[in-house]
């Protein structure tokens with residue numbers, strides 16, 4: 420698989436690679452939502468239809484939304500709906516960095532070609548029905564790491580930015 424230098428993935432993952440359940444997130448971590456906003460504002464977001472529908476409100480301000488779905492006649496306000504990974508790549512061809520924001524099905528297809536990962540790792544297992552592909556850390560080089568603790572959730576978590584070697 421050819422690596423696409425402008426494709427980044429941003430995701431919050433539990434220790435067991437869990438990312439979602441019942442088309443919702445597994446935990447509420449306001450600090451992480453703030454980080455997501457800071458990193459993605461002004462950029463293009465690529466997502467599956469389930470992830471769009473899981474958002475409380477869309478479009479998210481100041482971001483271009485590309486939604487992948489076979490139901491291209493469905494109209495989602497403020498979003499460009501396309502029906503393949505190739506079309507998504509073509510749409511962001513001239514952009515310096517575009518963000519894959521989920522969910523499980525879409526992460527699986529883009530993971531092999533992504534150049535950068537912005538991970539939020541929660542150091543706890545969660546019951547889930549959607550998972551991120553298992554990460555082989557030998558394939559990635561650590562760019563930055565921040566270890567934190569959330570009092571309300573009572574768990575440790577880390578922000579980890581990784582670049583493909």
Ligand SMILES: NC(=O)c1ccc[n+]([C@@H]2O[C@H](COP(=O)([O-])OP(=O)(O)OC[C@H]3O[C@@H](n4cnc5c(N)ncnc54)[C@H](OP(=O)(O)O)[C@@H]3O)[C@@H](O)[C@H]2O)c1
Pocket residue numbers: 429430431432437438439440441442443444445466467468469470471473487488489490501502503504520521522523524525526528549
């Ligand atoms: N932890 C995190 O950071 C994070 C981030 C995002 C989402 N999530 C969670 O992930 C879950 C949703 O993930 P998911 O796997 O169910 O769904 P998803 O990846 O968001 O969307 C899947 C849908 O996208 C469309 N799609 C995907 N690939 C396609 C392709 N190659 N061609 C055409 N259409 C394609 C299909 O839509 P159609 O059925 O319309 O054809 C498919 O049903 C939720 O629980 C959400 O909360 C977690």
